[in-house]
Amino acid sequence: MSKSKKSSQKSQTDDLVGAVLVIGGGIAGIQASLDLTEMGFKVFLVEKTPSIGGRMAQLDKTFPTNDCSLCILAPKMVEVFRNPNIELMTYSEVIEVSGHVGHFYIKILKKPRYVDEDKCTGCGDCASKCPKIEAPNIFDMNLGKRKSIYIPFPQAVPPVYLIDSDMCLFLNKGVCKVCERICEAQAINFEQKPEEVQIEVGAIIVAIGFDMLASKLPDNWGYKYENVITSLEYERILCASGPFEGHVLRLSDEKEPQKIAFIQCAGSRDFHIGIPYCSSVCCMYIAKEAIITKEHSNSSECYIFRHDLRAYGKNFYEYTQRAQDEYGVKYFNSKISKIVEDPETKDLIIHYEDLNDGKFNDLRANLVILATPLVPSEGSEKVAKILGINIDKYKFFKEKTLYDKLSSEREGIFLCGFCQGPLDIPETVADASGVANKVSTLLYPVRNTLLKEKIVSVPEKKINLEDEPCIGVLICHCGINIGKYVDVPQVVEYIKTLPNVTVTVDNLYSCSSDSQTSIKELIAEYDLNRFIVASCTPRTHEKLFQETCEEAGLNKYLFEMVNIRDQCSWVHMEQKVDGTKKAKDLIEMAVAKSRLLKPQKESKLPITPEALIIGGGISGLIATLNIAKQGFTTHLVEKESQLGGNLNNLYQIFPGYQKASEFLEPFVNKVKSHSNINIYLNSNITEIRGYIGNYDVIITTKGNKVNNIKVGAIIVATGANELIPETIYNYKKEKNVITQLELEQKLRKENLEWLDNIKSITFILCVNSRQKEGITYCSNICCTNALKNINILKKLKPDLALILIYRDLQMSKKGNEEFYRDSRKNALFLRYSLDKLPIISKTKNGKFNYKITLFEHNLKGDIEFYSDLIILATPMIAPENFKELSKMLKVPQDQSGFFLEAHVKLRPIDFATDGVFLCGCAHWPKNIQESIAQANGAAGRAIRILGAKEMKTSGLVAEVIEDYCIGCGKCADVCPYNAIELIEVEKTFEDYTLRLKKSKVNSALCKGCGTCGVQCPNSAIIIKHFSFKQINAMIEAYLKN
Amino acid sequence: MKIVEKSSKKQDIEFKPNIVCFCCNWCSYAGADLAGVSRFQYPASIRIIRVMCSGRVEPAFILKSFKDNIDGVLVTGCHIGDCHYISGNEFTKDRFERLTKILKFLGLEDRFRLEWISASEGKKFAELITTFTNQIKKLGPLNNI
């Protein structure tokens, strides 16, 4: 029996496929795909709509940094497009799945675009001539109109048009075909039929995102009125490339609204007719939209109708405060009863109950924005059926267990992003890396089996810098896109006359594949050592031409691109003479730079395939196990004498059915028994040197035992502490005023006699947090923790009186709202506000220990009650010792002392320093479920490096000329990546030797931004490919002729 | 009186400013591309020089441009907080605030401008070029000074 099982397992490993299907091309699917290819897997990315980008592409800005959403997303979209190991299938749907974990058979339906994806150049001539403008623009939430041949949005990926088959005149009435006549690339193909594609993969990731519920809302929200819109519609209105070009206008009269009302929780957290859960992101994006509205027009008035304020992430609460204090946004703690339209002015009258005084009021607004519930995408039930996975009662995909939310109940199928439950962008990105890690843990034996490696057969030409530059120039007509507005033949004639230009040619489409062949032929025929293409934008096409050059044996840094379409012909359509002159100048400037271009080396660095995890709490344990499982030696350092971190102090884990110790035990045992794991207890890190792939670390164990290890990647999982309130509520003096953790410790005791004498317990939430001074943030987990403990206490002693005093209840995420409603029966819930804190006084010889006095808003007066035990929910804070670690690792802390990630939206678990990652409460207070998901993500990010064996560095880096360097260190001060180090070198001058300080750039860490070069007072730093000389030559060339 | 007006108007038409515009690869260059994709028209007066980050732009490049008789210089980058290299544009801001003082001394400050443009602000890019070109037109050619 056991033998046959073993053999079947083995054959399963043989059967594994090193490819992954990712369904959904939003930020979740994009991040997972990119991570997976770096881990060594081929990816099929299937997206239902014609472009990837998802909801994030529709947003104007993102909170709390107000980053432009598309600016940070678009580079990732382009990266997907160019990645040779991602097969992008847009406008496609998965229709059949069979097989089993490790080897699935997938059928995909590709819908016809009626435009040949390989031929379309994205020029847009077809759309400009298409006679039909009637289709609602889906990307703009139907606010604008578009043609029946269209591209969803300008930055769409793939940058390819398609025909709306419901709208197209030819497809419906058999007349027109204007696009076919106009398209110079001959990309229009009305014969296209739906196509079925079959693929085989080892695992499936579902990341199909969400929709915004609107038309199905109950009538009282007033969505049917013209000037009541959803917040996603408002995002499009705010966006500079949206339907009103970024002007805030209302729909009825396209006039600027003066009074704007934002309504939170419109239709959610409603157990009768709405959506029962909290969508988790609305509190924040509403604050953001209000701030941006104020930035657009400072005179406008913004009102936010809120219920609970759930601002639980990094800098979130502070952001909502800024909205009020700096921007004058007004918040109403309220309940909406109805929104009605004034038919004459089309203004809206909002009827609401003010929860601060219980009174009913009206407010007139010119525009109303509803934060309606975010619900699983349309069609997710169908997808669930096809995949054979379950959905939960809210119609989100059902996770395997509460603590393994990245896995579905079917083996080999994983869940990521909003389709599993409400999440914000950074959580989604972390989950995407986590899910990639899950796949990698499953498929690691077949890593790198299906990757396309580029093989260049032509050896690289040797370039001597003394050689005369021989430059080839190719000028593109881009159909008529350039040719019509710029006199290309005239430009060609002019460029031919420039010194060092050996050959100049023009062609119709430089990006076509036969053009690549002719570029290679040109380089060979004329023995060129530089090449220039003047066409569209390098942002999308530079890499393609660089690869072509490489295939012709030309170092890719000897290529230069000129943008004469997006930045010339398209913006000077009425200025042919000046446009032509501009094209000539731009190319001439590029020729000047090109003469000075040098081949650059991309060196390879070896990587030590071992990892260091700092911190042995649940996050550290999960990260360690995941990396070890995939075959890498992992060192786990814990400062205490046992593994488990904060879980060692808990009684039961949320939601209160399992003992923390029972939950923890299997993880600890697995870590202890795994042969790839070295555990260092009672130990601290005392020194870290080196850089990505090559860190030298010294671990010091109690009793001064010292270990030297070498690792390639480091994960910081050091956790956080509970704030000890000291003076607050007389905590220090009163033994019956305790913190939540102290309560947990009391509950952990075998003997619960202490509870016998207690008749009543009061919990006070938000103690010393969410205030103007001191701890300003919301600590995210205290509310659910308090409710868990209330339920536990009620079970232990049913006649116990429980009171909970709160300011706002943080019950975001799937299921928590319901958990809260269920817990209500176990306690009395009372609200307090920051300006009227509850007062606790000791009773003398009374029945109870304490009297609590609280101002009740509805009664407008104080109420009093008694308790024996007071539990203070204090925030999680960053431990003092973060400072030391932060210095050693050269990674920053945020203003609250937690570690600061590389980018709050898109790199939530990376540090700016490559090779160091972050997870768990060291990043921000989070619960067990979130910590585990993030730990998976951090492991995944590290695996990308550990699995790579060696790392390629970019040629676009800074370099120090040692002789010029005066060792002042200014460059090191401005480098955001810690890529510059001051080292001591010995210099011998005739008969004496000096020790001098010199800067040294670590090319493994340098990103080539160039800031250091400008900072250097002695011009000792060369920024390769953008050198002082090269840019100067460009300036000089401009007016030379 | 009338004649003077006419001649100055004529000069307006004839004088086509030459402007250098530095763009960072990640935001303002992308914004310039979006202006193109959206076909927002602006005068053909600028020549864009692409750098990876606005933090790469040396104040010396601006002085060099003026020395070479270029009539105006624009430096553009990501909005503060958006820089692809975390903090590059903060240094840009500092540096060019200092440079502006020198330019003031030289009487050149109206010929220089630092602007933040995001990848979705194609319209803003086109408008910037239009207004800046008009401004330089009013100032006249640099070698006239």
Ligand code: FES
């Ligand atoms: S990358 Fe745009 S300013 Fe730094």
